[in-house]
Structures are given as C-alpha cells and as structure tokens.
Amino acid sequence: MEHNRLVTFDGTVNFRDIGGYENNEGKHVKWNKIYRSDSLSSLTKRDEEKLEEMKVTVDCDLRTSNEQLMAPDRQWNGVEVLDCHVYAEDSSGNFVNDSHKLYRFLHHIPKVNSYLGEIYQNVILSPASQKAFARVFASLLTLPENEALVYHCSAGKDRTGMTTALILKGLGVDEHTIARDYLLTNELYTFGLKKQLPSDSEMIKMVNRMNVTEGEGTAIEGITQTIDSGYGGFENYFTQELGFSKQDLKDFRKLYLE
Known part of the structure; x- marks a missing residue:
C-alpha cells in the first residue's frame, strides 16, 4: 500500500501523516492513523468527503477558544470535534501567561538555549497545556482500530509541533527525527508561496538536508530535553503530568507501532 507523508487538500497546505517513522526498537509508527494539520476552517466539500x-x-482542535469561534472547523460526516486548546485561557477565552519557570527550577529542569525552545518548555510544564495533551492521548487510546485522528492549530507548526513531538516521543522516536518532522512545516509554507506542493520524493530530500542543530531546529529540544533531563524519560512525564498509567503507555505503543 502506498503511503504519503503529505496529504493534499484544497483547503490546507500542511496536512501530514506522522506514520512511517522508526523508533528505538526498530518498529515504525503506523500509517493512516494519526494526522497533523494546519487550520481546518477552509475545507471544501471535496475535502470533507x-x-x-x-x-x-x-x-482535536488545539487552538484557543476565540480562534475556534472566529474560524470554526468544517465538519464532515462522522467526525467529533474536541476542544483541546493548548494555551492557558481566562474565563473569556483570552490567552494567559502560564509561565512555570519556578517549577522548572524546583525540579532541576535545565534551561534550553533557544528562545522558542524555552517557550515550548514552559508550555509542556503548564497544567492547562498538559490537560490538552492528555485529551489528545486519551482520544488516541480509545480510537477504534479502523479509524483515524487529526489534531491541528492554525498554521500547524507550534501547538501542532509540540503535540507531535510528545506523540512521537511516546512512541520512542529519536530527537533528530522529531525535529525534522517539525521543520517540514517551514518547507511546506515555502512551497505554498510558489502555489505548488512537493511530491513525496521532494519531501524526503527536504528532510535529508535539514540541519536540526541550528536555528529553529533546536526549538524542539524544549520538549525532548525537558522530558529526558527533567523527568528521566517520557514514561514519567506521561504518568506524573498527563495522568496516565504505565499500562496506558504500553497500550499506546501497541496501538500505533508495527
């Protein structure tokens, strides 16, 4: 069966399958099960079909309540839309700075040498954000075998990138692969300016030439290093902060690895 990293729609530019990545045990993330995307508010009828x-x-809509209200997702037959807003909000749906630098200090979590990486670090330490991530994982754990899930924000980069990093980290995918998947968003928007989308072979070339040790490539360390150094691995973050059990993690890996 043919698999494509980029799934093309009329109303999106960054809808991708996160399947196919190899983990530290030589297993691969299943295709056609978990998708990441930019906004789904401009889908056409053909897209919905x-x-x-x-x-x-x-x-799973990762956007703020106000974003969801201003540009609601198009809904196709059989879909359930879940509010999984990642950023902390007040009662009016406005963004709240939910910084957790003190928490980081008390738990000996190292500071990341990247401005964007530090933002990501603060987000995954935020109880409000952890609630959103937990809802995504809970949905994945209860998803029927023959069905699929998509999660998205507006551009499909930051909130979607953080969620993807956690999912892939949970499945045992290495940091460099996670960073390369994250950086694909920049490449896709560059192609979008040219009014064309890359083929799968072109996307493979993009991944191979990426330098994940410089610039935005280091941002994802805000997640991977925080989990590894601050918690001693994903299992501890998954159980201590997201509220799941060790058995849940085993089930998650069994469901989405082959």
Whole structure:
C-alpha cells in the first residue's frame, strides 16, 4: 500500500501523516492513523468527503477558544470535534501567561538555549497545556482500530509541533527525527508561496538536508530535553503530568507501532 507523508487538500497546505517513522526498537509508527494539520476552517466539500473516506473520526482542535469561534472547523460526516486548546485561557477565552519557570527550577529542569525552545518548555510544564495533551492521548487510546485522528492549530507548526513531538516521543522516536518532522512545516509554507506542493520524493530530500542543530531546529529540544533531563524519560512525564498509567503507555505503543 502506498503511503504519503503529505496529504493534499484544497483547503490546507500542511496536512501530514506522522506514520512511517522508526523508533528505538526498530518498529515504525503506523500509517493512516494519526494526522497533523494546519487550520481546518477552509475545507471544501471535496475535502470533507476525502476525510470521511480516510475514516478520520476525531478532530482535536488545539487552538484557543476565540480562534475556534472566529474560524470554526468544517465538519464532515462522522467526525467529533474536541476542544483541546493548548494555551492557558481566562474565563473569556483570552490567552494567559502560564509561565512555570519556578517549577522548572524546583525540579532541576535545565534551561534550553533557544528562545522558542524555552517557550515550548514552559508550555509542556503548564497544567492547562498538559490537560490538552492528555485529551489528545486519551482520544488516541480509545480510537477504534479502523479509524483515524487529526489534531491541528492554525498554521500547524507550534501547538501542532509540540503535540507531535510528545506523540512521537511516546512512541520512542529519536530527537533528530522529531525535529525534522517539525521543520517540514517551514518547507511546506515555502512551497505554498510558489502555489505548488512537493511530491513525496521532494519531501524526503527536504528532510535529508535539514540541519536540526541550528536555528529553529533546536526549538524542539524544549520538549525532548525537558522530558529526558527533567523527568528521566517520557514514561514519567506521561504518568506524573498527563495522568496516565504505565499500562496506558504500553497500550499506546501497541496501538500505533508495527
């Protein structure tokens, strides 16, 4: 069966399958199960029909309440849209600075040498954000075998990138691979300016030439290093902060690795 990293729609530029990545045990993330995307508010009728054919039945919206209100997701037959807003909000749906630098200090979590990486670090330490991430994982743990899930923000970069990093980290994928997947968003928007989308072979070339040790490539360390150095690994973050059990993690890996 042919698999494509980029899934093309009329109303998106950054809808991707996160399947196929190899983990530290030589297993691979299953294709056609977990998708990441930019906004789903501009989907066409044809897009909706395609998503229905793909059996995408859960849509985790990572955007703020106000973003969801201003540009609501298009809904296709059989889909359940879940509010999984990542950023802390007040009662009016406005963004709240939910910084956890003190928490980081008390738990001996090292500072990341990247401005964006530090933001990501603060986000995954935020109880409000952890609640959103937990809802995504809970949805994945209960997703029927023949169905798929998509999660997204507005551009499909920051909030979606953080969520992807946690999912791939949970599946045992290495940091460099996670960073390369994260950086693909920049490449796709560059292609978007040219009014064309890359083929799968072009995307493979993009990944191979990426330098994940410089610039934005280091941002994802805000997640991977925080989990490894601050918690001693994903299992501890998953159980201590997201509220799941060790068995849940085993089930998660069994569901999405092959």
